[in-house]
Amino acid sequence: MTAVVRALGRVDYTPVWQDMQAFTAARGPNTQDEFWQVEHPPVFTLGLAGKREHLLREVGVPVVDSDRGGQVTYHGPGQVVIYTLVDLKRAGLGVREMVNSIEQAVIDLLATHGVASQRRAGAPGVYVGHGDDEAKISALGLRIRNGRTYHGVSLNVDMDLTPFTAINPCGYSGLRVTQTRDLGIDLPPEAICRQLTDALQRALYA
Template identity: 60%
Template sequence: MKASCVRRDLGRVPYEPTWRQMQALNDARDASTPDELWVLEHPPVYTLGMAGKPEHLLRQTDIPMVRIDRGGQITYHGPGQIVVYLLIDLRRRGLKVREMVHLMEQALIDTLADDGLAAERQSGAPGVYIGGAKVAALGLRVKNGCSYHGLSLNVDMDLTPFTWINPCGYSGLQTTQLRDLGVDTEQAVVADRLIGHLERLLPPLRSGALESASD
């Protein structure tokens, strides 16, 4: 059976051009455009959501900060972190935004469970947490019924830049990663599992919509 989404493995790519490519794809979509999942890493970068407050950056650093068009506050992306961007036509799958966020969180929880980790949601704070520390962040933009941006999962990275911000706008929020939780599964394997859970949880395309898409 063909996958319901086109998967694109982009490697390590700079943030801003990738964001602009997401916008361009979303703006050019029509009823025949397949949904896509982009799997990648970014060089060190802070991103600040539309309502983000620059004061959540607690000190000056050499890490660039990009103000972008997703919801949420400030977060950090860097090597050793899995980023998945979800370019999904929510209408074709009968999904509301809240349901999409819940689906993304569940895929992350299921991925972590594959390595024996018990992760959970926190009310009012999108993302996934283990022992109160954030291991995965979410941020979406929905325009014309279609989503872009997505999620990030900390695997084996330098967490220090998180200490220079209020992650997602929360003062004192601790972050963690798979390596510090005793997981040494290769990042590519974790990414494959995560994509598998996302595709499993995404509702099928509605009758009359694009039936399937793959590379």
């Protein structure tokens, strides 16, 4: 089995979030998993554990209180977002295994372009570099209801990273962020999105 892929284009965060909730509430034991490919207009989202103190200053970007896990992050044009609507029970996955699989898909994708990346203990997502040169390139947050996930993963591709300086990304003060363009991967978001979708299919259903 693989997931149905839906390309939603550039759409506001809140309607997609509401649609994910509705899809998850309505799905039955035989409902096929889905990946929703999307790009959002500029928005900060606060996860369930999110603290307003991590919003450092007002920069004209709206803030949405979301029901995903994690702290604060930024979505904007030039960033690939894939929402993973997956039945964990049917896939035989625990939450940690699901998170690891998503992270591994990003790590595998970057590796195909010669970029080494890694996880960080206690801080979900994917990072490049080490020590003072470490920077986050991918964030993830999930919500589980009745053994099914929604929300998913974002990967910075070719975007204005400036809004990240107005927050403590994922709750970490001084955490640097980067993107595939700045790592020498000369591909537009649409191409990276296709590649990440394929990597997620392999990571979750191979």
